[in-house]
Amino acid sequence: MRLTSRSGRHQAKIELQMTSMIDCVFLLLIFFMVTSSFHKTERELDPAVKVQQAAAQAASDLAPPMVDIVRGTGGFVYRLGGREFTSTEPLEAVLKQFENKLVPAAVRAEDGAPFLMAASAIQACKSAGFSLVSYVPLDREPAR
Amino acid sequence: MRLAKRSHGSRLEMNMTPMIDVTFLLLIFFMTVNQVSNINREQIPLPPLAGTQDQSEGGVTINIDRAGEIIVSAQRVSLGELAGLLGQQLAAPNQSAATLTVVIRAHRDGDCRTVNEVVRLLNKLQITRVRMAVEVPS
Numbered sequence: 001m002r003l004t005s006r007s008g009r010h011q012a013k014i015e016l017q018m019t020s021m022i023d024c025v026f027l028l029l030i031f032f033m034v035t036s037s038f039h040k041t042e043r044e045l046d047p048a049v050k051v052q053q054a055a056a057q058a059a060s061d062l063a064p065p066m067v068d069i070v071r072g073t074g075g076f077v078y079r080l081g082g083r084e085f086t087s088t089e090p091l092e093a094v095l096k097q098f099e100n101k102l103v104p105a106a107v108r109a110e111d112g113a114p115f116l117m118a119a120s121a122i123q124a125c126k127s128a129g130f131s132l133v134s135y136v137p138l139d140r141e142p143a144r
Numbered sequence: 145m146r147l148a149k150r151s152h153g154s155r156l157e158m159n160m161t162p163m164i165d166v167t168f169l170l171l172i173f174f175m176t177v178n179q180v181s182n183i184n185r186e187q188i189p190l191p192p193l194a195g196t197q198d199q200s201e202g203g204v205t206i207n208i209d210r211a212g213e214i215i216v217s218a219q220r221v222s223l224g225e226l227a228g229l230l231g232q233q234l235a236a237p238n239q240s241a242a243t244l245t246v247v248i249r250a251h252r253d254g255d256c257r258t259v260n261e262v263v264r265l266l267n268k269l270q271i272t273r274v275r276m277a278v279e280v281p282s
Contacts, residue, residue: 050267
């Protein structure tokens with residue numbers, strides 16, 4: 001795109017006009033320095049959300065893997081079946097042993113449970129290969 | 145700062161070409177790399193997890209801070225007010241409970257109390273497309 005006409009200036013010395021460019025660059029540089037902030041890359045977990053119902057809970061005890069976040073002796077722990085885990089690595093290892101990954105896994109967390117643990121449990125289920133993971137809020141800690 | 149030497153006899157002419165070049169270059173740079181600035185997203189630390197999918201655009205973003213306060217579009221709202229906001233969204237044309245996406249951005253050090261309340265509300269409104277935001281650890 002040529003905005004300036006060079007006709008009649010063939011004999012004139014070509015001179016690069018730097019002032020406006022430098023003004024613009026400095027302006028944008030200052031704008032960046034003032035307004036920029038660094039964000040970590042954000043992604044999402046996509047659990048199905050469900051509300052626990054007493055009848056549904058009793059009926060579904062057999063089939064799907066159910067990760068509960070319960071209060072243990074030294075704080076909250078992950079509970080899968082009869083086993084308790086303090087971190088997600090062993091939990092994920094156990095979840096990987098489930099043969100049928102088509103059944104939906106569920107993560108149940110009571111109100112006082114740390115959200116980080118709930119999110120980590122959903123991530124562990126997803127990483128173990130379960131395509132469908134449900135998040136079920138609990139009113140109180142599930143019975144042992 | 146004057147870098148260019150102005151000859152007294154010649155006609156004053158502003159050379160726009162380099163400025164336009166740089167401006168266009170920066171404009172393209174912005175358009176390519178800049179994340180869409182979103183006022184709906186509060187600056188709260190999210191659970192450091194890999195996640196399962198990239199950010200979804202559109203829908204409603206519900207921020208929950210460490211104290212369990214619900215923040216929507218930079219406004220602190222109660223659960224009742226949130227229900228009203230979601231109701232308005234659902235009442236919009238071409239929108240339904242099946243198509244509305246809700247992103248929950250909860251503080252990593254918070255508890256599940258408010259998250260659970262929000263999830264119960266979403267269930268009540270039959271909203272099923274719920275996402276939980278995480279941030280990829282560096």
